[in-house]
Amino acid sequence: MKILVTVKEVAEAADDFEIDGLDIGEQYLEYDLNEWDDYAIEAGVQLSEEFDDVEVVSATIGPERSEETIRMALAKGVDRAVRVWDDDVAAADLDVAAKTRLLAAVAAEEDPDLILTGVQANDDGFGATGVSLADELGFEWAAVVNHLEMSEDLSTAHVHRELEGGVDEVTEVDLPAVLTIQTGLNQPRYASLRGIRQAQSKEIAAKGLDDLGLDADAVASPIERTSMYEPESESDAVYFEGDADEQAAQLADVLTEKGVVGE
């Protein structure tokens, strides 16, 4: 069986930041593996440990810098990686449809039985690529999966989908399928020193639109970000001033006043 895991390098904003045009200034951004993808990687690697002959391949749309993040996935047990990027991709404002086309082209080459993605990326939070990709490939799918068991013959995934309010939906999904993975599905491992060393020799295949049989139209998008701003604070919060002791004293007063802490 082959498992494809999509891995995104996401940007996180520093506590204090400034907006520069349509994005947060580069100097205020830090890059990391998307939290949800970490759980997807773990799920793929665990399946490869549980079953014989499972290859886990990661797919990333991202610039060279993202290889740092990809190495983390390789160090955790992903066998090899594909990274999609070129000048046209770099210049595009990638919407869900464009990402779907790029990842569908990778999937067409790799021919996986199972694709694991994070539920969402915590930078843009679109929460759409996995399910859109499933539709594009004609695969089955399940979104927001917090429990996964594979049938012995690897034909069906038994999943829980985590609904709102502490209720899980219990569902069977035929393979080939895309599952979008929710945090808490497993405990993502830390990369071992051995894993980190091994990751250095694993392949990261860089691919441009040409290599995937696509042209610039594949990344054209009718969607455009037109502004970014810090939301006007609706807060009328009263801030406690002073050092920690002074803040704590004022906080204690409020708790006593509200009657939730006994005299």
Next chain:
Amino acid sequence: MSADVLAVAEHRRGDLRDVSFEVISAGRQLADALGGELHLAVIAGNVDDFAEKLNREGVDVVHTVSDGAEFNHDLYHGALEALFADLEPAALLMPNSVNGLDYAPAVANALGLPYVSDAVDFDYDGGLEATREMYASKVETTIAVEETPFAVTIRGGEWNPTEEPGEAAIEPFEFEFDADAAGSRVKGFEEAGGGDVDISDAEFLVSIGRGIEEEENLKLVEELAEITGATLSSSRPIVDNGWLPKNRQVGQSGKQVTPDVYLAIGISGAVQHVAGMKGAETIIAVNTDPNAPIFDIADYGVVGDLFDVVPALIEQFS
């Protein structure tokens, strides 16, 4: 293409979900801007009963699809594709709920529609302009969509539900659906793990988030909870790490709580967390990041390090 809006209602285990009445408001807003009608789709379950309840002010037509008992994405996908082809609306509007996450992107892809998710507001003036959040709610963005028709999902809780009764036409919609051919089958539901403590009953919640860093540091907030007589709850990462049981999780996929005081310590205030605790009477937040979104809904704020503030607070009550 018409100027109409097709919006999709949501239900679970026999009840319409609140967001169904919010999509009516959002859909009416969009239909007014487009100059068209608002069509509502309700799929699976007791659709006649649902349609009656969904007949609220501003809805022109409710289309009922009576296949299936519960949500199934193959059914929603098929029904919406067929209904969209039939009505040729200018916009398809869906909830950004967990089930929305499971069908909306597939429907948009199948119909070749530009897709914007999790809108907190929008406008239409020749094209959609949607407002969304980014970078864990630290910034807002506007997204312009040049093409109509388009698909958009809305965040729950951002539009007021429509309450007034309406005069909608109720029209059954038939389409070919082969349930046996569907590649996914919903087998049922399971309640997430129980436990002895019900945080939804608590008057005073001390709630801890990822700011606590390590499991062993939990002792600190446990001590605070004990000395103040509070009940301990948490954001999701604490539960994901296995540091507290699931029944302590506050939020969209955890519990909804309405205490007199909610003391959020080291919690950023992600939308899915806020969904569970915004009903608290008084919200107090302790966070090192002055830009953390939790401060937007807090009544009292402590910008500071929990490892200084919590011991000092324990001291106050010792």
